[in-house]
Amino acid sequence: MKNNTIKKTLASAIVTTTLMSGAALAESEPVKIGFLLPYSGTYAALGNAITNGFKLALEQNNNLLGGRDIEFVTIDSQADPSRAPQNMSQLVNSDEVDFVIGPVHSGVAMGMLRVAKQTDAIMIITNAGLNAATNELCGPNIFRTSFSMWQDAYPMGQVAMDRGFEKVVTITWDYSAGQEDVAAFEESFTAAGGEVIEKMFVPFPSTEFQSYLTQIASLNPDAVYTFFAGGGGVAFVRDYAASGLNKNIQLLGSGFVTDGNLEAQGEAAEGILTTLHYSETLNTPENNAFVASYTTSFGNGPDTYAVQGYDAGMMLVQALAQVNGNTEDRDALINALASVELDSPRGPMSFSASHHPIQNIYLREVRDGKHDVVGIAAEQLQVPDTACRM
Template sequence: MKLTNKGMQRSLAVVIAAFLLFLTACGSNGGSAPASSGTEKPAGNQADSVKVGVLLTFSGPFATVGEGLKRGLELYFELNNHTVGGKKVELVYEDDENNPQVALRKYHKLVDEDKIDLLIGMTTSTTLYALRDQIDRDKKPLIVANAGGNDSSWDKKSDYIYRAAASNYQQGAAISDYIAKNVGKKAYIVSYDNPAGREQAEAFKSAYEAAGGQVMQMEFPKVGTNDFAGFMTQIAQAKPDVVYNMGPSTDGMRFAVQFKEFGLKDKIALISTVPTDLATTPEMIAALDGVYGIKIFKDSLDNPATKKFMEAFTKKHPNIPPNIEIMGYDSAMLADKAIEKAGSTKAEDLIQVMKNISLDSPRGKFQMDPKTNNPISDFFVQKFVVKDGKLGFEYLDTMKDVGMPEKNPFKK
């Protein structure tokens, strides 16, 4: 078939147009930059919203801690129109299963696939230590919601990791002086065989002995221990004045119940770190009655931030006494205020703000210490009390301005 002049002209025009389109496409790509993989963060997302990864433990023995942190985190954003730094917040949750390998895999998913701006997380010291080096290399800001690992403020301190909770050092040491001076001079320690358990026990022992007390024995049962009979027998034989039990999850609740069942509760004072929301039966409530503890939060503090938190929390969760939740709440507040003050979600801008940030927290004082990237806060000595079948607190004393040493005092 022959082409007419008009047909040839149309064909030539199509070829030229296609060629020009090809040149335009090459030019827009600079001739060398790779095409988008489809995983890059959209250009408008930075201006319109902030994506926050939340990496906590939602399964296994520490699931109750993760759920409590989530309740506090979400309450803060609900009270602040679901914004952070004045921009809409998008929360991306992942369960680290309290497994270092799983935590690292979920972290990479949040950073590489979800393109988060910053991370809130780490329920346990185990997962915090597992992710520390990768976070430092990636320069991805992390707000630690619960994990108290001391070394993240000492030898493994990173410019990109800031704690909203309390260190293991603070949690172990804060109550020691009061106990030595008001409860008894001889202590027996039963604490988790994991980083948090050993670090809190070490801090309690050091501060307790500095206050004139004597630690008779230290035992470290495995996480998930069901039967504490052997430990109860040893405690009964040792006859201490007080037992310090670091067991913040279901292990701690089992220990308190068995402590009462073995008839030790009426003879020996017990210090426990178990959260009140685990006491779900009359047996558990009775086991905690009269037990000592230490908290970073006092629900009756006379300040607007505490009243606002308590009003909102009790309305939303009328049957749960707030405990772990305050650390989730403060983690969200730290993210919000840091982005607001920095005017940016860039890592280098955020860390400059977080180093010295102070918060109007429901817990009262919250002042970040730039020497440790850990907050200085008041701690409250308490005793569990049962009224009308419900578990509450009697506050005994306030430990003011509790921080932690700049250097590891236990390092040999």
């Protein structure tokens, strides 16, 4: 009996020592961060801004996470949805990263999410706005530091009514992001008593807008609500002004129609009203410090994409400090990530039960080539991810 007790004690000690040795070994290795972002093509600037913001957050914390060094593994997503599952699998299964950061494109996100759900890899979405990511496709290991199409568009419906715009035309590309965006605007606008008198969907990625602008002129609405981004945003805003519609019909949109585009749009953008979760002109200590640091480090000011990357970095800084750098205890790590609260450049930010940011949505007006903050269109807005089942 005595010998059996001794054997059990020794066996327990060996197991405990082995577990401790494994944890100590893991914590002596670098935290591995995988970036799956576009570094070439149309969205390269967005991928670079997210990466710059993320790395700036870590630099401000001595390039350590929970006391551990950091190793980066980078894959160019090329904004290609067909390559997303393979690229995600490489980061998770071959490179064995601890966290995956990205993507920009919602189609790429869909492919990444499938692999994340199969492997339990921790994924932090730093841009893609598809509503399903934290709703139907949510999971304990899925987080977002950006937005959903609903969150940035919904507040503009009430803004439009408050300003007396009772009859509105909507126009966007005929693809999921555009459809989700204008649907969110219409939801709040009609609930407030407004009427969408025409819904226009432009084949993606066409930037031939003249026939639509002619139709808008004939309808003579109080305002036009739009979602376009990148080159499409530049072309639409320029064409809208060139047609003279901006003189009599207010142009409204979620912030991506002008974000990152103001220099290219020039005077054509003056007076546009948008709603978004960040503005470079927010006059807070946190944003002023961030703008100064980012500009010093990269030679140009930050945009929304940079903030989304920065907050993903700060999220890991806070969570890894809470678990003392231990990435082996998955439950503790996920709980730490979910409990993060940031004094972000965008304002206060925390996470809902679906791991979506709870954040302010600002009403912005383009004045002299900048997004002036007119007010808060929705304070600490929480996305109704009613289909999320963790």
